[in-house]
Amino acid sequence: MQAYLKLDHIDKTFSRGNATTEVLKEINLTIDKGEYVSIIGHSGCGKSTLLNIVAGLTGTTNGCVLLENREVNSPGPDRAVVFQNHSLLPWLTVYENVRLGVDKVFARTKSRAERDAWVMHNLSLVQMAHARDKRPSEISGGMKQRVGIARALAMEPKVLLLDEPFGALDALTRAHLQDSVMALHQKLGNTILMITHDVDEAVLLSDRIVMMTNGPSARIGEVLEVPLARPRKRLELATNPAYLKCRQRVLEFLYERHSFVEAA
Amino acid sequence: MSMPAMKTEVTAVALPPAAHAAPVVTMTPKRPPRAETYTRMAKEAAVRVVPPLIVVALLLLVWELICRRAGSSLPPPSKVFKDTKELILDPFFDNGGIDKGLFWHLSASLQRVAYGYSLAAIAGIALGTLVGQSVWAMRGLDPLFQVLRTIPPLAWLPLSLAAFRDGQPSAIFVIFITSIWPIIINTAVGIRNIPQDYRNVAAVVQLNPLEFFTKIMIPAAAPYMFTGLRIGIGLSWLAIVAAEMLIGGVGIGFFIWDAWNSSHISEIILALFYVGIIGFVLDRLIAGLGKVVTRGTAAN
Numbered sequence: 001m002q003a004y005l006k007l008d009h010i011d012k013t014f015s016r017g018n019a020t021t022e023v024l025k026e027i028n029l030t031i032d033k034g035e036y037v038s039i040i041g042h043s044g045c046g047k048s049t050l051l052n053i054v055a056g057l058t059g060t061t062n063g064c065v066l067l068e069n070r071e072v073n074s075p076g077p078d079r080a081v082v083f084q085n086h087s088l089l090p091w092l093t094v095y096e097n098v099r100l101g102v103d104k105v106f107a108r109t110k111s112r113a114e115r116d117a118w119v120m121h122n123l124s125l126v127q128m129a130h131a132r133d134k135r136p137s138e139i140s141g142g143m144k145q146r147v148g149i150a151r152a153l154a155m156e157p158k159v160l161l162l163d164e165p166f167g168a169l170d171a172l173t174r175a176h177l178q179d180s181v182m183a184l185h186q187k188l189g190n191t192i193l194m195i196t197h198d199v200d201e202a203v204l205l206s207d208r209i210v211m212m213t214n215g216p217s218a219r220i221g222e223v224l225e226v227p228l229a230r231p232r233k234r235l236e237l238a239t240n241p242a243y244l245k246c247r248q249r250v251l252e253f254l255y256e257r258h259s260f261v262e263a264a
Numbered sequence: 265m266s267m268p269a270m271k272t273e274v275t276a277v278a279l280p281p282a283a284h285a286a287p288v289v290t291m292t293p294k295r296p297p298r299a300e301t302y303t304r305m306a307k308e309a310a311v312r313v314v315p316p317l318i319v320v321a322l323l324l325l326v327w328e329l330i331c332r333r334a335g336s337s338l339p340p341p342s343k344v345f346k347d348t349k350e351l352i353l354d355p356f357f358d359n360g361g362i363d364k365g366l367f368w369h370l371s372a373s374l375q376r377v378a379y380g381y382s383l384a385a386i387a388g389i390a391l392g393t394l395v396g397q398s399v400w401a402m403r404g405l406d407p408l409f410q411v412l413r414t415i416p417p418l419a420w421l422p423l424s425l426a427a428f429r430d431g432q433p434s435a436i437f438v439i440f441i442t443s444i445w446p447i448i449i450n451t452a453v454g455i456r457n458i459p460q461d462y463r464n465v466a467a468v469v470q471l472n473p474l475e476f477f478t479k480i481m482i483p484a485a486a487p488y489m490f491t492g493l494r495i496g497i498g499l500s501w502l503a504i505v506a507a508e509m510l511i512g513g514v515g516i517g518f519f520i521w522d523a524w525n526s527s528h529i530s531e532i533i534l535a536l537f538y539v540g541i542i543g544f545v546l547d548r549l550i551a552g553l554g555k556v557v558t559r560g561t562a563a564n
Binding site (some may be wrong): 055057075076077080081091101104105144 | 438459461462464465467468470471475479480484485486558
């Protein structure tokens with residue numbers, strides 16, 4: 001079977017003047033259609049760089065990203081990103097923020113009325129239809145992130161890229177939003193690549209967890225399959241042995257074998 | 265914890281006892297009566313208006329006392345009012361030539377400012393965007409701007425008279441060249457400070473350069489642009505009076521110069537009063553426009 005999304009021998013070095021830092025080394029990863037893959041690692045290990053490479057916002061030094069066997073090296077709506085800090089445009093309303101992407105992606109394929117309906121459909125998927133005329137400054141952090149997700153979903157991406165999407169939220173809102181994303185994944189069957197540093201979040205949401213070693217020259221240390229049936233229920237999993245075992249494996253990787261070394 | 269609070273609420277609105285069974289308290293915001301609102305608004309207005317009125321009255325009194333004695337070189341306010349009463353009451357007369365009411369002088373000046381300033385706003389925002397967006401443009405143009413912007417407005421006037429051979433375009437050019445620098449510099453800073461996040465969003469959505477300019481750059485940099493525009497309008501109003509003194513014809517600057525030549529000191533004072541008020545109004549106009557346009561952008 002052909003891989004849907006393939007990261008092929010990716011290296012990334014940043015150079016500033018004479019100093020070069022190798023951030024990522026020999027990253028190989030294939031993701032199937034409909035799969036939910038998380039990338040976890042300590043901060044500074046280059047996982048955000050990796051996501052930016054897949055998004056096309058950062059170029060690779062060696063290697064390439066293949067989506068349905070085609071190389072992708074510039075940003076595009078087929079790999080929509082949900083940014084960590086929501087990145088909604090503050091001068092646009094919730095509706096207009098989502099509409100901006102929809103107007104570009106479906107400029108030829110959808111009529112004006114269809115685009116309007118599609119925006120509202122995506123807003124209601126994340127339960128934000130009621131706030132369509134609010135500006136980002138008037139809604140809470142969790143709501144902003146919901147709109148960010150709606151904006152990405154509305155572009156009908158082949159791969160949805162989540163860059164620590166729940167990092168800036170409080171624990172209760174985060175849990176609520178994780179459930180929403182799980183439900184959306186269940187319903188729409190998107191292919192999702194998520195960056196996270198939260199072990200529970202990774203195990204709860206993903207089909208596979210990619211664990212990164214510490215940088216510089218971070219590489220993929222281990223890939224863990226999460227053998228939990230969907231739909232998953234947060235409360236039931238708390239005592240599920242398979243869940244606990246996965247959690248244990250990730251924790252061991254992060255805190256025993258590749259514990260974080262302070263750069264100073 | 266919430267029970268006692270709820271009970272007091274219920275008793276306060278004196279619901280029938282049955283309401284205790286279903287403790288749903290509808291809270292309709294109580295609207296204060298009209299008269300009360302008006303008195304409050306009047307009070308707020310008074311707090312703002314009364315102190316400056318008192319200060320102005322005191323200053324007029326001091327001025328009157330100082331300038332009232334015989335042989336004083338400047339007229340006291342009472343004399344200013346007496347001398348200029350006709351000009352104040354009939355600003356619209358037009359006896360041909362330069363013998364016109366103050367309205368015509370002011371409107372001529374405002375027209376020049378409108379032309380020069382509009383050109384400066386368009387060119388300034390365009391150049392500022394270029395300098396903010398392109399490192400090469402910044403390296404090439406910024407030193408030039410830094411030198412040119414220190415040249416006093418009136419120093420440009422002889423050169424522009426030589427180039428245009430006419431007063432009107434020269435005055436407009438002086439306004440243009442005076443007000444363009446703060447617009448360029450502030451726009452450039454605004455463009456340079458557009459968060460990378462917004463650029464990423466634009467890249468993912470694949471906005472083309474024109475869409476990026478209108479949908480991301482202009483709104484994101486608008487607060488900075490309006491800072492520049494506001495400084496610019498102030499400078500152009502400063503420059504027009506001086507420029508008109510030199511080019512002659514119709515205009516408030518020329519009116520002041522003409523009044524000085526005919527020793528009508530009272531008329532000068534009246535004209536200064538108008539210049540000040542209009543400068544203030546122009547500043548507020550741009551500030552207000554900026555507030556409307558950048559609503560939502562500043563607060564994130």
